[in-house]
């Protein structure tokens with residue numbers, strides 16, 4: 696069995712192996728044995744990432760971290776951005792970032808700084824991935840002014856501020872691509888997550904409107920719309936964290952494929968959308984949801 700570097704913490708970790716120039720997604724146990732392989736990344740998508748300058752927000756955790764790891768494994772230069780400094784440093788040590796910027800994407804000054812710093816160091820930005828996001832779990836009556844404003848500030852303002860700064864540089868370059876994190880809840884409703892649903896609907900419309908504005912500039916802007924993904928967000932903002940049995944019951948009851956997604960399965964779609972393989976795609980909201988919204 697092939698050996699990979701064992702994970703530093705926990706029993707299992709996920710990552711990339713480069714084998715005969717093919718990138719594979721693997722799950723590895725504590726002694727470095729590969730326990731499962733989620734398949735090979737598209738060769739084309741991997742190849743054209745060499746030397747790309749990629750800024751990823753929300754890179755400390757979940758799908759942002761998985762995306763940064765996948766792009767880094769494909770040879771891209773990663774600028775990793777997150778509010779959680781300790782988490783960002785740990786994650787970046789794992790996937791190997793060119794540099795990290797700690798701050799809040801709801802602050803337009805910070806977003807401008809991230810793009811300026813990227814251009815100062817590398818002369819351009821090729822790919823912007825807006826993965827940072829938060830959730831609150833309540834209906835209208837249970838949503839305070841502060842909760843409403845915070846969800847909108849991070850999920851909507853954050854995507855807008857970062858994209859506005861990024862697209863200004865991409866327009867000068869006449870090239871570049873942005874991938875936003877929407878959600879199934881941006882297209883269909885969910886009970887008990889009002890502010891989150893509203894915010895993701897806005898992300899979908901930012902994606903479409905900006906794609907139309909910037910198609911003539913050679914800039915493609917798309918969104919992934921994940922279903923239920925196995926990240927810390929799934930357990931956040933609940934009275935008690937769900938058990939494995941709770942999550943499987945949720946999957947059995949609601950997901951046609953009857954399992955949650957692993958973050959890497961969404962990251963692979965982000966990599967595809969960022970690659971030349973997706974050269975004729977802009978303004979698309981791509982479901983990565985095991986058939987959740989096919990009904």
Ligand SMILES: NC(=O)c1ccc[n+]([C@@H]2O[C@H](COP(=O)([O-])OP(=O)(O)OC[C@H]3O[C@@H](n4cnc5c(N)ncnc54)[C@H](O)[C@@H]3O)[C@@H](O)[C@H]2O)c1
Nearest residue numbers: 753755756757758778799800827828876878921924926928
């Ligand atoms: N997990 C899911 O089931 C799911 C489903 C659909 C969409 N999404 C979306 O995918 C994206 C990634 O989510 P995840 O599940 O990986 O979550 P996660 O909680 O694992 O990671 C989110 C990251 O965003 C960072 N962040 C939060 N607020 C920030 C801020 N103001 N500025 C900078 N960074 C900030 C956090 O520190 C964290 O590292 C989010 O936009 C989320 O809404 C998640």
